[in-house]
Amino acid sequence: MYYVATIGILVTMALALCRALLGPTVYDRVLAVNMFGTKTVLLLSIIAFLYGRPDFLDLALAYALINFIGVLAVLKFVQDYTLRQRSQAEEP
Amino acid sequence: MEIFGLFNYWMFVILLMTGIYTVMSRTNLIKKLIGMSIFQSAVFLLYISMDKVDGGTAPILQPGAVDVIYSNPLPQVLILTAIVVGIATLSLGLALVVRIHEAYGTIEEHEIREQDRV
Amino acid sequence: MNLELLATPTSWVLLIAGSAFVLIGGIGALRMPDFYTRMHAASLTDTLGTILILAGVIVQAGVSLAGVKLLAIMVFMLLTSPTAAYALANAARLDGLAPTLSKPDPGDS
Amino acid sequence: MITLFGVFLLCLLLITAIAIVREQNLFAAVMLTSIFSLQMAAIFFILDAADVALTEAAVGAGVATVLLLGALALTTNHEQEVKRHKAMAVVVAAFTSLLIIFATVDMPRLGDPMAPAHQHVAPWYLAETPKQVGIPNVVTAILASFRGYDTLGELFVIFTAGVGVLFLLTNSPSSSPSRLPSADAQGLRHHLVPRVVGRLLVPFIVLFGLYVQFHGDFGPGGGFQAGALICAGLILYALIEGESAALLVVPRSLLLALISGGALLYLAVGLAGLLRGGNFLDYSVLLSDPVAGQHLGILLVELGVGLTVTGVLLTIFHAFAAREQRS
Helix, strand or coil, X not given: CHHHHHHHHHHHHHHHHHHHHHCCCHHHHHHHHHHHHHHHHHHHHHHHXXXXXXXXXHHHHHHHHHCXXXXXXXXXXXXXXXXXXXXXXHCC | CHHHCCHHHHHHXXXXXXXXXXXXXXXXXXXXXXXXXHHHHHHHHHHHHHHCECCCECCECCCCCCCXXXXXXXXXXXXXXXXXXXXXHHHHHHHHHHHHHHHHCCCEHHHHHHHHHC | CHHXXXXXXXXXXXXXXXXXXXXXXXXXXXXXXXXXXHHHHHHHHHHHHHHHHHHHHHHHHCCCHHHHHHHHHHHHHHHHHXXXXXXXXXXXXXXXXXXXXXXXXXXXC | CHHHHHHHHHHHHXXXXXXXXXXXXXXXXXXXXXXXXXXXXXXXXXCCCHHHXXXXXXXXXXXXXXXXXXXXXXXCCECCCCCCCHHXXXXXXXXXXXXXXXXHCCCCCCECCCCHHHCCCXXXXXXXXXXXXXXXXXXXXXXHHHCHHHHHHHXXXXXXXXXXXXXXXXXXXXXXXXXXXXXXXXXXXXXXXXXXXXXXXXXXXXXXXXXXXXXXXXXXXXXXXXXXXXXXXXXXXXXXXXXXXXXXXXXXXXXXXXXXHHHHHHHHHHHHHHHCCCCXXXXXHCCCCHHHHHHHHHXXXXXXXXXHHHHXXXXXXXXXXXXXXXX
């Protein structure tokens, strides 16, 4: 039964990768990264059980905790970028 | 699964060459650094592929268990440290690129060369 | 005894339902027409799929350290995944990415 | 079946790598890089390398993306299309890959228990770790004890890289001081949702980092992973509360103390072994009971690694972020 769930998650990963490759905007790619991160957490937790070593859930826990830092960094990057554009537009 | 016996190594080779190709054909310095990190990841993949033993499990001993096959811990030690060293050296490279951008106003290799020639 | 008999089919149903939701989310993220609808499809199903799949595995794990860890993973995912969606939508909006509004009906002049 | 999952993930990995190379927008390329890292972590886990996967997770999810974005903010995010030696590069890469693929035919198949790599020292490490070191995680035992010299060297490479970044990025600003609005330095403070969730999660991330640090003898973990995790937590704090608030929590002087203190702690443990009549980095002589001595030595050495890695990664982050506000 774990196999069915694993296959479902792997197919979703492939779909997310398609979205990342197609774009068209960069935000679609960030969305794909975020989806991929969630799916990785699920995949790692299921594979830990498939292997019969549930003590390796630490990995999925690490991803669950820090995976959204990348998206927050994107928000900060875009915010700084637009602020810079605006201040440059005001200068001349 | 016999046909996939060498698949990991082939993927390693293709990834390695993707990295090399990026470094050779691109002029953007950050792109070159990303290419180098792909190259590095390919090497990680080679080492980790070599640690797998059929029917094995990760080399963290299970108390009380007998007849458990463990995968090879040695490549894991080498790669574990290499990943952190990799990010540290990558950021050193990025710092150099930032300084180049401040000095030349560009991070394209051919434009830097042109400015040097003048 | 009865509970154990019940546990396996329950976790099967949860796992399959969860992977179905995850898959639907993936298809939605691929097929929807613009960024905001794609994000809507992906982030909503992400949450439900995560709950269902992790609940399915928790039923298998039972009351143990693994079960507690899975519960922690679930709680943290429920906190971080909507936050990431918020940050992403905000970044896109800040950058001036406009949602595609419904096109005027061609029959309608 | 799991082999097939691995093959599938490897195919996705290759597609991602090619997409990274073809992508002209560097911002998108960085995003694809973080997908690449997620796939690498999953593959490492499938190939039985839990410790390595945890390291890749800790470094790839938080720190790497943030650093690359920081560098992009300081330079440019678009790559110029240049036709240069492209055909020749393709030919060289294709020829070399055919050559190496030809060489792989002689390699042992994946998972072959009779492969030379599994015959030599690996069985010795697996058999001797419970007797000599007495901890379950063989990876940590080799990392900190059997091959302690290696790790000391790696730690000093990281130390040197951190010092190098400090030299490169903290010189006196050549350009005029900040022309950005001061709101820029405040991070994401006016975004309520990330702020609340972030403030809630920072202590958990740091706590989990400490767990990984001190549980590394028994499960996947150790100084390298813990350093990257704690650094990710502090980076999160810096993102939501702004640079200056983060520097109040962990000031620059403390960062420098962490960087050098960790490396010195490692050296000091090695020298303590020498003083007590053993070899350099021989922990068995630290206490009267050799196994307890190994425990103490590994704990201290991993602590040193954790301190230095946290310090270096955080210093690098601050160096990039401070540059951004100045330029």
